[in-house]
Amino acid sequence: MTKISGWGRYPVVNAAxxxxxxxxxxSEHLARPGAMIPFGMGRSYGDSALCEQIVxxxxxxxxxxxxxxxxxxxxxxxVSLAELIDVFLPxxxxxxxxxxxxxxxxxxxxxxxxxxxxxxxxxxFSACVDWFELxxxxxxxxxxxxxxxxxxxxxxxxxxxxxxxxxxxQVRLQPVPSAMIDQTxxxxxxxxxxxxxxxxxxxxxxxVAWIDCLAQGNHLGRSxxxxxxxxxxxxxxxxxxxxxxxxxxxxxFTLNSLSVSLFNSLYYAKTFGRMTQNQTAIDPFFYPLDxxxxxxxxxxxxxxxxxxxxxxxxxxxxxLKQILTRIAASGQGSFLAVLKLFGAENDNYLSFPMEGYxxxxxxxxxxxxxxxxxxxxxxxxxxxGRVYLTKDARLRPDTFRQGYPGLEDFMKxxxxxxxxxxxxxxxxxxxxxx
Amino acid sequence: xxLLILGANSDIAMAAAHEFAAxxxxxxxxxxxxxxxxxxxAKDLEIRxxxxxxxxxxxxxxxxxxxxxxxxxxxxxxxxxxxxxxxGDQASAQRDWGEARRIIESNYTGAVSxxxxxxxxxEQKGRGFIIGISSVAGVRGRQSNYIYGSAKAGxxxxxxxxxxxxxxxxxxxxxxxxxxxxxxMTEGMDLPARLTAEPEDVGRDIYRAWRKRxxxxxSRWFWRCIMHIIRHVPEFVFVRTKL
Ligand SMILES: Cc1cc2nc3c(=O)[nH]c(=O)nc-3n(C[C@H](O)[C@H](O)[C@H](O)COP(=O)(O)OP(=O)(O)OC[C@H]3O[C@@H](n4cnc5c(N)ncnc54)[C@H](O)[C@@H]3O)c2cc1C
Ligand SMILES: NC(=O)c1ccc[n+]([C@@H]2O[C@H](COP(=O)([O-])OP(=O)(O)OC[C@H]3O[C@@H](n4cnc5c(N)ncnc54)[C@H](OP(=O)(O)O)[C@@H]3O)[C@@H](O)[C@H]2O)c1
Numbered sequence: 149m150t151k152i153s154g155w156g157r158y159p160v161v162n163a164a165x166x167x168x169x170x171x172x173x174x175s176e177h178l179a180r181p182g183a184m185i186p187f188g189m190g191r192s193y194g195d196s197a198l199c200e201q202i203v204x205x206x207x208x209x210x211x212x213x214x215x216x217x218x219x220x221x222x223x224x225x226x227v228s229l230a231e232l233i234d235v236f237l238p239x240x241x242x243x244x245x246x247x248x249x250x251x252x253x254x255x256x257x258x259x260x261x262x263x264x265x266x267x268x269x270x271x272x273f274s275a276c277v278d279w280f281e282l283x284x285x286x287x288x289x290x291x292x293x294x295x296x297x298x299x300x301x302x303x304x305x306x307x308x309x310x311x312x313x314x315x316x317x318q319v320r321l322q323p324v325p326s327a328m329i330d331q332t333x334x335x336x337x338x339x340x341x342x343x344x345x346x347x348x349x350x351x352x353x354x355x356v357a358w359i360d361c362l363a364q365g366n367h368l369g370r371s372x373x374x375x376x377x378x379x380x381x382x383x384x385x386x387x388x389x390x391x392x393x394x395x396x397x398x399x400x401f402t403l404n405s406l407s408v409s410l411f412n413s414l415y416y417a418k419t420f421g422r423m424t425q426n427q428t429a430i431d432p433f434f435y436p437l438d439x440x441x442x443x444x445x446x447x448x449x450x451x452x453x454x455x456x457x458x459x460x461x462x463x464x465x466x467x468l469k470q471i472l473t474r475i476a477a478s479g480q481g482s483f484l485a486v487l488k489l490f491g492a493e494n495d496n497y498l499s500f501p502m503e504g505y506x507x508x509x510x511x512x513x514x515x516x517x518x519x520x521x522x523x524x525x526x527x528x529x530x531x532x533g534r535v536y537l538t539k540d541a542r543l544r545p546d547t548f549r550q551g552y553p554g555l556e557d558f559m560k561x562x563x564x565x566x567x568x569x570x571x572x573x574x575x576x577x578x579x580x581x582x
Numbered sequence: 583x584x585l586l587i588l589g590a591n592s593d594i595a596m597a598a599a600h601e602f603a604a605x606x607x608x609x610x611x612x613x614x615x616x617x618x619x620x621x622x623x624a625k626d627l628e629i630r631x632x633x634x635x636x637x638x639x640x641x642x643x644x645x646x647x648x649x650x651x652x653x654x655x656x657x658x659x660x661x662x663x664x665x666x667x668x669x670g671d672q673a674s675a676q677r678d679w680g681e682a683r684r685i686i687e688s689n690y691t692g693a694v695s696x697x698x699x700x701x702x703x704x705e706q707k708g709r710g711f712i713i714g715i716s717s718v719a720g721v722r723g724r725q726s727n728y729i730y731g732s733a734k735a736g737x738x739x740x741x742x743x744x745x746x747x748x749x750x751x752x753x754x755x756x757x758x759x760x761x762x763x764x765x766x767m768t769e770g771m772d773l774p775a776r777l778t779a780e781p782e783d784v785g786r787d788i789y790r791a792w793r794k795r796x797x798x799x800x801s802r803w804f805w806r807c808i809m810h811i812i813r814h815v816p817e818f819v820f821v822r823t824k825l
Contacts (some may be wrong), residue, residue, distance in 0.1 A: 150772060167769055169619055207766070209591075210626035235630045 152202060155444050156193040158451030158513045158541055161574065163200050169205040171315055172422060175205055175287030178313070183572035186309040189228060190252035192260065193454045195539025195574035196308045203313055204256050207294055211235065211317070213504045219321035220278065223312040225255030233430070238385045239319035240432065242378075248486075250435050253467040255314040260538035261306035261499040265354035265376070265434070268491035274305035277544065280317035285570035289315065291430060295298075302316055302559040308537055310562065310571045310581065318520035323577035326382035327352070329433040332375050335415060337367025339472070343465055343505075346489040347415055349375045354433075356376040361509055364476050376433055386429050408483050440541035447512050453541050455481075458490060459533040464505035466530040469522060473509070477481070478520050485509035497554030497561070508539065518542055537575065545580040555581070586659035588640060588696060589666025590614045593765035594715060595624060597785025603631035605789065611649075611659060613640035614666065631778055634728050642666045642692030643684075652699045661711040662700055663788075664693055669736075669767050675729045676709040682729050689733035694740055701744060704753045711754040713792060714741045716799065718761045721809045724825050745797060756791060757798045761805040777804075 151203065153160040165187070168174040179186070184201035209226040219241045229243055230250040236242070247262040258280060261272040270276075279293035280429070282304055290312075292301040302310040334349070336342035342357055349355055352375040359371035390443075437443055459467040468487075475481045486508045493502040511517050525547040528535060534551030535543055549555060559582050562568050568582050575581075583606050587595050590612035602608040609640065610627055612620045617639050624635035640651055652658075668688035675682040697712065704710030719727055720734030738757055743764035745755035762778040779802050800806040812825065 150770075165770065169766075210622040211629045212622070212625055214629050230631075388660070570735075 152187070152190070152198065152345045153451070154190050155190045155199060156451050156453045156513075156541060157444055157447070157449075158453060159195055159198070160451075161195075161198045161200065163198065163202045163205050165202045166337050167204045167490055169207050171289060174283055178283065178285050178287060178570065183570055185571060185573040185576075186255060186259070186313045187517050188256035188259075189251050191249055191252045191256065192538040193452075194539065195578070196260075196538055197256075200217060200571055203574075205253055205313065208315065209253075213538075216289045219323060220318060220484070221321060222316065222318045223254060224316055225253060225258070225280070225522075227254050228252065229254070229257065231339065232319075236321055237430070238326055240323055240325075242324040242414045244320055244322040245270050245273045246434055246502065247273075248435060249438050250431075251438060254319060255315050258305055258310070258314055258317060259307060259309045260511065261494075261496055263490065263501050265356045265488070266354065268350060269353060270490055271321045271491065272305070272494055272496070272501060274301075274494065274496060274499070275319045276322075277305070278318040278320060280304070280314050282312045283315050284312045285556050285567065294336060299557075299561050300565065302496045303498075303558050305494075305496040306496065306537075307496075308340070308575065309573060310390065310576055311565065311567055312571060313540070324378045324384075324514065325380040326378065327386050327430050328379040328427050329376040329430060330379045330425070331428050331433060332423060332425045333414065334373045334375075336369070336371045338367055338371060339371075339465065339469060342369050342371045342373065342487065345373045346505075349373065349520060350489070355488070359472075359485050359487045359507070360411060360415075360481055360483065361481050361485045363476055364473070368472055368476075370415070372411070374528040376428075379427055380456055382427070390415070411484055414569055437472070447510075452510050453517075453521075454508055454510050454539040455524065456506060456523070456536040456539045457508040457528045457533050458500065458502055458536075459504045459528065459531050460502060461489075461504040463533075466526070467533070468505060470531075471527055474524065475509070475520075478516075480511055480514070480517060480520055482510040493521065497558035498537065500534065500538070500551055502532070502534070506536075508536075522547075540575065546580070548579045548581075583660065584611065584657055585657070585660045586611045586613065586662040586700075587663045588613050588641065588662060590623070591616055591667040592715075592767075593781040594760060594784045595665030596667075596790075597664055597714075597781040599623075599627060599785075600630070600782075601785050601789035603627050603633045603635075607631070607633055609633060610635040611638060613638040615641050619656050630656050630729070632691065643687045643695065645692070645695045648699055651702070652696070657706075658698075658703060658720045660709070661713070661762070662697075663713045663715070664697065666692065666800075667715065667717075667767070669727070669730055669812045671722055672727045674731060683732050685729050686733045686736075689722065689730065689734040690740070691782070697740075697744065701748060701753075704750050705748055708751045709753065711756070711792065712741075712744070712748075713756045713758060713788060715758045715760065716741065718759050718809050721759065722813050722820075726825075737756060746771045754792075755786075756793050756796060757782075757808070758801060759805065761801065761802045761808070763801075774823075777808075 149162045152163050166177040186201040187197040187202045205226040208224040211223040213222045246264045257273045279292050281289050355374040357371045357373045363370040440540040529550045585608045591614040620637040624637050627635040670685040696716040714737040717734040720733035721737045723731045741757045762773045791799040
């Protein structure tokens, strides 16, 4: 038995863990009695990858083929995005879609159907997956794509590990001219300006904003929009930079004060008018937090959670205003949150993104927190939005149901393939997701 | 460089192979019992590092096959990493000589058998290197795993003698003493998180130490301090501890 948790370090479970290298070994694990759930690199925040039996996918991490003409990679689901970058960026290929950390597995990227700063133009991770192979509880392996076994494909992308274990996948990389990004940062004095900027910069490949969640009144929604494009005329290989580490649990105030000073130093920098342009490497642009190992320890022992929701575009402005006001009034929540405008929704049953604005912010786990988040859930669902499962540790079944209209179809696929008994997480039980 | 890895399905060995492939552009010969798993790893090494990798069946306790195994290698390796090992189960080894013997042979006699053949070749050529993976368990016998530990101690002392013998002809022999490492061998064991290394850590330590032509290394480094203390605990105290 091992103590194990997601990235938020809440909740923590005692679990029996199994690893496998070959499909044969995996099928033996699946044949054991009891329910289980796959676990990649545990970068989901809550209990999506937790159960009393856990199948660790990281030992199977072979890259099987690469086509240097097309950038198509076939690899085990346990390969991390960081490994794909290390291997293929020097050859001119980068991930087509990447979330804000590279320390996740290909399997985890599919299972959460993750999104990145280019969601508005490129969609979710499933958009760059040609096919994957899924092992079902009976040990059979099924190849799924948007065309073949399409229902299983749509259920698995965003399906939070509840449809079986993804063992291999074919993923398409994108060609890039260099390992650098041309970045533009623009200040928005309030939410209205932030929205205008997202519209104005919608033709940029990458966009995201840091938003000050404590600002109120006229300054509500004060933020920094960061947009980027892959830069030309720069090298593909960069010198590695050293990592910082957080060796022990920090008292909780530090991350907040860190991000406050980071934000303010950018926002109020004298050299920095309304807009600034610079060049930055891929790592700090996409993965600013990866530079600090184990930064999740900054929140100390109780752990933390990230609350991420999306609101339909038309209702986003008023909705965000209400929600931000509510958060600021609560005195909880991180100073800094991430705001982004998503593009169109895909047809995977449980994928999170829909066209509209998404906000993600961290909360330290405290006794007052869950009542606040319940209130926010109600506001989000009232406005027609939904909450992201891969960040969640506490959502309630009724509110979850309202947010995910694809749920019935998802559960139908689960029943059809004999999954409800075998594939379960603490999250699926909490959400009563059969 | 041609690098032969014996027991190449070991996670630690693979991590070291990635280092040698990445930094030396080495051609890697992967030898172990389970060839199917090796094939996947060979492909992976080739794609990641744009090098060549080959796969060979090898069983450390099939002593009779060792001469022919080495004979068939063409070209002969420039260096070898000996990584095979078997932790086994102390409790059942106490009852069952079969298990005890498997532990001893997989960690010690198998190594002696194949390394003598390789050492003879390297000695005659006057070049080459041998990296042997023993364990901190071989530094002082403890009740929880002394059958394994004594076999690892045997390997450690064997490498010490071999190093002295081959020093004269310029062959580098390095002993690696890993502490807790998160690999297939320790899967499911509740290891103290702060003391437990990832195989990549140990692989990196091995490569860096090899570059510096180190003779005996602990991985992670702090095991040197820990084992220094444990080694110096007097017997009358040691027998009373639970270590
Ligand atoms: C700093 C940080 C930034 C992030 N930024 C973003 C972001 O910008 N956008 C975004 O979308 N997400 C983001 N995330 C969330 C993260 O990308 C997802 O949680 C991702 O799924 C984690 O992958 P993992 O390999 O760690 O999987 P885990 O966290 O271990 O598991 C996540 C889910 O995937 C399932 N799973 C894992 N492997 C398999 C498999 N082989 N087969 C079937 N199911 C499997 C698990 O059962 C679980 O339900 C961020 C997380 C962090 C810590
Ligand atoms: N993990 C630790 O905490 C730790 C600590 C100290 C020392 N060590 C030592 O470090 C070395 C590598 O360990 P690891 O943790 O990487 O172990 P591992 O992943 O369990 O690998 C050991 C490998 O040895 C091979 N092997 C066993 N018996 C063999 C035989 N008779 N012939 C050929 N190959 C054989 C197996 O290969 P096949 O699968 O092909 O059979 C197996 O993959 C071992 O010598 C181990 O004792 C490990």
